[in-house]
Amino acid sequence: HHFEGAALGRLGGLIEAGGYRRVLATEPYRARWALAEGAVVTPFVNRVTRHDMFVSIRAGFRRGELGFTLGMDASKWDVWESVTVFGAYRFEAVRKG
Secondary structure, three states: OOOOHHHHHHHHHHHHHHOOOEEEEEEEEOOHHHHHHHHHHHHHOOHHHHHHHHHHHHOOEOOOHHHHHHOOOOOOEEEEEEEOOOOEEEEEEEEOO
């Protein structure tokens, strides 16, 4: 929820122009089950975390979205994505060649 589509596109352009070889990111996974898991832990977190957790999950990513939004061309980047049982979306991109 800190970056929106256009800002992520500009960030992708900076990554491309900067010649970076690897990009790693961990974000919340946007899914109903992640929201449900968040609801389970709400009694154990403070009100700020409780609010931010749900905002972050709702603004999180699903597979395929981050690389696309960053403009990572499949001919130039190998991308791996995974999701943990705790709702973390993991993204790794490595420049080919």
